[in-house]
Amino acid sequence: MGQQKIKAAGEYANVPIEQVYQQFKTSAAGLSHQEAAKRLTTYGQNAIQRSQRQSQFKLFIKNFTSLMAILLWVSGIIALFAGMLELAIAIWAVNLINGIFSFWQEHAAQKATDSLRQMLPAYTQVLRDGQQQRLDAVDLVPGDIFTIQAGNSVCADARLISATGLQVDESALTGESVPESKTVAYRPGDGKFAETNIVYAGTMAASGNAQAIALNTGMTTEFGQIAQLTQNQRDNVSPLQKELNHLTQQISLLAILIGVLFFLLAIFFVHYPIAKSFIFALGMIVAFIPEGLLPTVTLSLAQGVQRMAKKHALVKELSSVETLGETTVICSDKTGTLTQNQMTVNHIWLPSGEYKVTGQGYVNNGQINIGQQAYTFGQLHDLDLLSQISVLNNNTTVKAPENSGQQAKILGTPTEAALIILAEKAQLDRPALQAKLPRQQEFPFDSERKRMTTIQTVDQQPVAYVKGALDGLLAISTTILDNGQVRPLTDQDRQQILAADKRYAAAGLRSLAMAYRQLQPQTTWVQADVEQQLTFVGLTIMADPPRPEIYAAVAKCHAANIRIIMVTGDSALTAKSIACKIGITSDQARVVTGDELTNMTDADLKAALSDELIFARVAPEQKYRVVTMLQSIGEIVASTGDGVNDAPALKKADIGVAMGMTGTDVAKDAADMILTDDNFASIVAAIEEGRTVYSNIQKFLLYILNSNLPEAAPSVVFLFSRGLVPLPLTVMQILTVDLGTDMLPALGLGAEKSEPGIMAQPPRSHNAHLLNRRILLKAFGWYGLIAAILSTIGYFLTNRVNGWTMANLATGGFDYRQATTMTLATIIFCQIAAALNCRTQRSSVFRIGIFSNRKIIGGIIFEVLLLLALMYLPELQIIFNTAPLRGGEWLYLLAIPIPLLLIEEARKYWLRRRSTH
Template identity: 40%
Template sequence: MTMHLRTARPVADTAPEVDAREPVSRLLRDLRTDVTGLTAREAARRLQVSGPNALPSRGGAKWPLALLRQLIHPLALLLWLAAALAWFAGTTNLAIAIVGVVVLNGLLAFVQEQQAEKAVEALGRYLPDRAAVLRDGSVRHVPATEIVPGDVLVLAEGDRVPADARLVEGTLDVDASMLTGESAPVTRMADVHDDATRPLESPVLVFSGTVCVAGAAHALVHATGRHTEIGRIASLSARVGREESPLERQVRRVAWLIAGVAVVVGIGFLPLGWLAGLSWSAAFVFAIGLLVANVPEGLLPTITLALAAGVRSMAKEGALVKRLSAVETLGSTTVICTDKTGTLTRNAMHVEEVRDGLGEPPADSGVLASSLARCSTADLASESGDPTELALLAYAAGHGIALDPAVRKALYSFDPRLKRMSTVDLVGGSLFVATKGAPEQVVPRCTSALDASGAEVPLTGALRERIIERVDEMAGRALRVLAVARREVPSVPGSRDDAESDLCLLGLVGLVDPPRPEVAAAVADCHSAGITVHVVTGDNGLTAAEIARRVGIGADRVISGDELARMPEPALDEALTAGGEIVFSRAAPEDKLRIADALRDCGEVVAMTGDGVNDAPALRRADIGVAMGVGGTDVAKEAATVVLTDDNFATIVAGVREGRRVFDNVRKFVLYIFAHAVPEVLPFLLFAVSGGMIPLPLTVLQILAIDLGTETLPALALGREPAEPGLMSRRPRRRSEGVVTGRMLGRAWGIMGLLSGILVLGAFFAVLAAAGWHPGADVSAGASLHHAYLQATTASFAAIVFCQIGTAFASRTERVSLRAVGLTTNRLLLGGIVFELVFAAALIYLPPLQSLFGTAALPAWVIALMLPMPVLVWGADELFRWATRRH
């Protein structure tokens, strides 16, 4: 049963319904052409029908709406509300500053979103500008965009294929890694039987965007533009949208929570203020004060700066982050789907093992290395040629042997059907034939073998069986095995068959693309962090599984692309949730996309690595797409949110560590900000509940001075907190777990907030009591107790500042003690506390600021009363964390 190469749905009726893998004569009939190509007139007519050979560009983005979305999400709306309240309260400069923060953050997010939409545009760079085709019976070089179905391409070494085509004449070696993910070039021949199970593996088809690395051929175009394989991937990339990251969703929830609390408290204060004897206008002003007290104006810039710091830190590790929230997403990753070639491995073939002619470890590899150096067409100096040949030349160079082209007398190039190549060289006055190739092709042409002593022994049936067993054993360890043989001849043989007969088997060479040395430790870190690692590659399953095991990935099961295609969704979900690690081999673009979708549906946070064009849809679909910066295509880099500058799996793990640290720090400064809501709101509630008998312990301007003055720098410093011990030894958090947790609220409001509120009110009442105040006494301007009242509100303000210091130190750790991270390890926090104290002192003791903020100088005994407050607040939380660690 033939398979139809319909790689994309037809647009209108311009795509001919053809089977590109049917016999050439039938394909020529279906495309209404012949092996001499089209006429120029017919090509022009078809161009009008089928359209240009170009990938469709997406419609122009409605950028005003995209920008508007960045300015009206909940957190931005919350800040707009804060700006409006600040404007209403008469603090115009504050309102302008908040608006500036909202607009700047919106512009940054908008630019990042637009950059992420360039993946489809980058695909077009894989199409050549011009291509050689047969027109009117002769070779013409035409713009690649004018190629149409029915054209006959003239392809040679170094050409990039401009359209999907079927070979009708010749042989090509094609680098199709950008589509298949397989590192080794593949051979395509016009006159072979097509028994492949997938179009991408067909031995007679070449695809748009791939590169011819050797050979020459004529190929019949059957698909152009959006109907090509690369066009189908472009369609997949265009359809796959980007979802919110876990942090973006959680920040949205936090914003709604804060907004809800602020509005409820503000509205709820109106009747309380009126019942307390205030006029409606005065009650409304105090309600605004409560709203301002509950709106953390610095939350969004603090989160942005924390993420930006994470981006800078990851850049130093070798990971360039294109979207700020991707830093946190990496930290919440539960599954990494990694490519093999270039990510787990070095992307450089290497001679792993050498055996002598009898399959045993050789005593001397000089003769074999010399034959390898001669039997090659690669150039080690310029690193040009087939990667396997370069690895063999490097091995020979390691034995002090270099290739001398002057000694070559004849060359029998590598023949894909014979799977071997040979050279005839003049060595020491004698002519030698050197042959290398697949063992099943070379060994049968050998009549003798070189043993460990260097002597030739006849190849008996038993020895041949031993050699075959050794080849099978080496191949089972994912080695690519080549046989090397030679023969001395009196003169240059008259034919290839004469040259490649009566050979002496010199030995077997096993090559492998070795794992990066640092990957094993990185995989171990993943496992200790509760992260599962799957390998998703276009390469051979046996090879990929062996490399996975070498670096510590379980490889409990190998699932090929064909097996995956037959696997229903429940079976795939079961395989992914069974607890083991899987190697997905021969993965097609749809396979990677399907795996990412299945993992996400199973509740996993997925990081998907890739470097080829075929990876683009999955990179966009995964929670975090990670592209290779050195060996990756531009398409993959545009589709991904993180680009590795060193193509190293270990860098991904460093990113996970940094992402976890950043998320922890977001929680720390949210905890720090939340803890101050109680001591800011409690004085207002006490004033209202007392019916005005107790004067207001804090003013609106003093609250603003706390929220945007004393609180900001310590909060920013908490965003740069170093990682807690054991960061990579805990399980990833659940996707549903928010920034704000019940434990956090308990610490913020029930422990630090409540204790701070009690201490603040204690300082307020202590100052009033020392002046002889009693409930209901007049403290208005002109009254005898007015100065004492100013000192009392100033004491409340100062007490909150001192409690903030204790809160800042307590917020530095989630569970471990402060001693575990060190008192002075966060220098920025220490600097922020110094600024906080200096700022508060200026408000309290400088006369111009006293009149603006309603403060008065405090006596020494009041300051002494507040000195233990930081220790009390920190100590209460430290005791709570100690108790939870014990239980």
């Protein structure tokens, strides 16, 4: 039975626990086994249901039903009815090979993983009939009492019954990098998911332990609701898919109109029989339909996917490669995307001075200070005492990575991990300190006190080491340690400390205060008695630092007129500080919080999006709204993220980009692209690759289309001679160019490297088309026109040399196969020059290296070998109506490419000169 919807977990936060027990008909002893079994039937398993996916068969068929594919199927059928079986088979074979290749590429990249299930823990400790037992998490039901321990994932939305030092990492839901303290007492907190006595499925306990009552399970959890929002999103048609459909419509209409025109001219002008006129018109349609376009686009995109994989970007859909090149806005998460998601101490503030933390130790005025392994206060510098407090008042463990490519594993909180690493930089031996200064008692951190206290034995005397938020800790301090001397804490000292803290906060940094107190020996201590009359030691200043490579990546985006908008669940102050620091925005940028966004109308949001903007403390549906609004004003949006909260926006965006290392599997499932190195710079490299792919598609589109005119010219000659001049090119020979000799050089153009300055150009207009006026003029009015003239000359010269006259043609005693072969060969040799000329738009091909693209050179060699096979193999001569050429014809062919290359180089030189004046 499907799950029954109950109230959101947050609605139970301010309800007395006894009423919660009553509403869920449970108690502190938990449910009975019998009642739990009934509820499992009523509410269903505690699992995330996946949206129904398309069958593999439907995914397979999808690759054969695009407009271009349908056009090729129809072309094959027409050829079949015209009695041209070989032509029909060839066209259908191209369609089959292309469809199979596309399916294989996407299937290999898109391995569907049950990610949401993997994020939930496999087992949990539950009370049933008053007895604690280990239970599969999928069998947890509302009303169950279960246990949470440090390191456990939370398996349901739940209300806390008891908690000791519980801190929960909610970054997968909120984007906030610092764990939240959770207590039984209710406080609303700041933002969604911030209730202090509610924990949510999919989050993780960083420290402490607790007991809780399950409120919502499975799809009724907040986690499940986000998943449902993601699953309900339809897949968008990519800009490239739209453009290819538009291009197919253009080409189809052009080919059909030309075919109809030549069909009518053949009947009424040449007086051809209807059947022959139909075959003649079919030849014209075949000549103008670029049968090789679809496989060439597919293979070019596949090459782009492979190149991106080498740059740490895995693309799941081939068409997404090109969409990246059209991106105008990147909606970027902060934590783990722009920053390293690793809290790092970068400064230490002491009454005696400020220290910068480096990999070598603590630096003050150029002097490097290394920590001391001293165990008596009189032997310790203030700095070393602060370091000892950092590692001894600490419950986190940092495990070194097993392999060089892995990150260190943190068992605990990122803040405490930062303090451990701080001490390691000072070369303090933590195990030795723990052995020499053993812990006697602990008062765990809680959100009310905002501090943690441990009592250590130091020089055989008990000493309380305290760390916590500055405001609370400063209030209970009466003395201060200054250059090894303890003196009274004055108002001037307090103002100095608070001023330093404010200065760090303005830079988006967090402070953690350290203090101590020497105690009288006894067996146990009371918290209230210990946490008073402290001696203030200093501040550790920490932050989640930006990625080192982010600065250059952001600058590259700005140069390319790509806008970056930070959309994060972190605080407004931290978000703006990071955004300004790495150059995303200026100090004048407006920060819109989630609460403000809720009250904004669509019109207000649209107006706000026209200026510099940062979104902070936003909820999942709000991220989704921002992406939707940007799309509504014509932007092509790439949305990045790593948490569950990012998934709806990732799915909605034109390009969803998930982090591969720190990203949740939910985000990876929703995304179109996954960064294996979590590096924002990889997004910029992928955008550059996307622009290059689009440019290359235009290059081989130009290359493929320029052969259309010389393919059609022979039919025009035939038409205007009223049928007296035999067709200089057969339909099978036309297909030889489209599917044989053109293919490999076109694929080589698809592998062409970026032209200089491609990322200094703005994103192309959303209304721009692959097939534009410039390409048409160059294809038909320049490259194509020259090839048509040369091939027609070649045809008549060969016929003339062979003794062609109107008389022997009329009697049927003339074999003109050598002339048709010459026409075909001339087109191929013109294409050799075109392949080299199409490599650049304005740059000289000699500057980039005429032999630098080995795939094009290989393609040229292949088309020459194919031409030789068609001319000299008897079996192919019969099928393609060809014959061997003689020495004079070969001299004519060999003289074609170099002049055409030099003429185009002169034109490009003129364009470059004109653009500089």
